[in-house]
Amino acid sequence: MRRRRWKRVLIGAFAGCAVLVDAGAAAAQAAASTEQVAIATPPAGSAAWLQDHSLGRALPNPATASAGAVAGFFASLTPAETTRLLAEYPLVVGNLDGAPLNLRYRANRAALSAERENALARAADPSLDVDTRALAVSRANDCGHLLAPGRQILAFDPRGRGLVSEVFGDLATAQRVSVLVPGSDADLGHHDQAAEPLRSPAGMARALLAEAERQAPETRTAVVAWTGYVTPSGLGPDAVTSRLADVAAPRLERLLxxxxxxxxxDAPPALFCHSYGSVVCGVTAPHLPHATGTTDLVVFGSPGMGVQSAAELGPGVQVWATRNPTDWIGNVPYLEVGGLGHGADPTGSGFGAQDVSSTGAAGHNGYLTPGTESLRNFAAIALGRYRSVSLQPPAAG
Structure with missing residues (x-):
């Protein structure tokens, strides 16, 4: 009993620090937040997929098959066999890392269309209560937006708040690839926001791609907005533990x-990790392969990475970090006590990261605002133009 009470006190202390510096919306979020159910299992249809022996052989297990095995499997299929599997198991095919990119885009369009139709049916069902029907309308709209021509959906899972990953640029031919790992409140409904685009993974990815293309129009680049894990909701208990990050990390590894x-x-994909996303990247980093090169790992607005120094993340990463002076995350305690908190400040002098300048950025979501030093630096890192990156001057004294 005493241990649980102490844990509640610590959670309140961590959340309270953030609430004090962003009192209005953050306080409401903290009050309304609830613990989230992490998604670790394969999508709907996986059980039937595993029982399907119509090809005379076992289909790759969505939970355990390596990306190489998946790629080899699809390379062995005839066009007719591929089309049939896509039609019968769109959610499985669309989420299989290692499957051909264009096949996944097609499968996820089919899955999104089916989810939109299901949502519209729920919205029109008079036996459902008003709130349920309103949520169904919202879900149908979210799916409809992702079905717009030209959108490239790399993964989609309608369970819970909804997971989605989207590609910007031509991933198949890209010379430089970046993956945007978002923080709290990212989900299907918040993947792409028109009103405040830089609060959404899709908006951040678009900004990064546009700046990279501005700096190096001759370089083929692509960015993946990876809303591919269950994120914390608001500033509740999930935001101050690594529980959701621990489940997310293997999913990020499979994506890579x-x-x-x-x-x-030309190089391993660079990871751009915002807010709680930097906790996910911290858990993932020690498992990244380094035989093919060093992974650039950029953390911004970070509450910590679950470690005390960059050296603990393994030899396969180069850590870059930034936090602007008006970002409320700087008021959250940088420590870890009894599983609460996320360790040292990545922008601290003893952490071992390259402290990137973010001049011009404001607030927790302003790092990819056009014209800021942070966005310019992020694009330079994404392009591998490290000499162009401006670092934060050392603190006086």
Whole structure:
């Protein structure tokens, strides 16, 4: 009993620090937040997929098959066999890392269309209460937006708040690839926001791609907005523990394994990790392969990475970090006590990261605002133009 009470006190202390510096919306979020159910299992249809022996052989297990095995499996299929599997198991095919990119885009369009139709049916069902029907309308609209021509949906899972990953640029031919790992409140409904685009993964990815293309129009670049894990909701208990990050990390590893099979950039994909996303990247980093090169890992607005120094993240990463003076995350305690908190400040002098300048950025979501030093630096890192990156001057004294 005493231990649980102490844990509640610590959670309140961590959340309270953030609330004090962003009192209005953050306080409401903290009050309304609830613990989230992490998604670790394969999508709907996986059980039937595993029982399907119509090809005379077992289909790759969505939970355990390597990206290389998945790539080899699809390479062995005839066009007719591929089309049938897509039609019968769109959610499975669309989420299989290692499957051909265009096949996944097609499968996820089919899955989104089916989810939109299901949502519209729920919205029109008079036996459902008003709130349920309103949520169904929202879900239908979210799916409809992602079905717009030209959108490239790399993964989609309608469970819970909804997971989605989207590609910007031509991933198949890209020389430089970046993956945007978002923080709290990212989900299907907040993946792409028109009113405040830089609060959404899709908006941040678009900004990064546009700046990279401005700096190096001759370089083929692509950015993946990876809303591919269950994120914390608001500033509740999930935001101050690594529980959701621990489940997210293997999913991010599988994404990167799949990209290794289906793309051929000049360097490993760079990871851009915002807020709680930097906790996910911290858990993932020690498992990144380094035989093919060093992974650039950029953390911004970070509450910590679950470690005390960059050296603990392994030899396969180069850590870049930034936090602007008006970002409320700087008021959250940088420590870890009894599983609460996320360790040292990545922008601290003893952490071992390259402290990137973010001049011009404001607030927790302003790092990819056009004209800021942070956005310019992020694009330079994404392009591998490290000499162009401006670092934060050392603190006086």
């Amino acid at each position: 394994d799949g990209l290794e099979e289906t793309t051929s950039p």
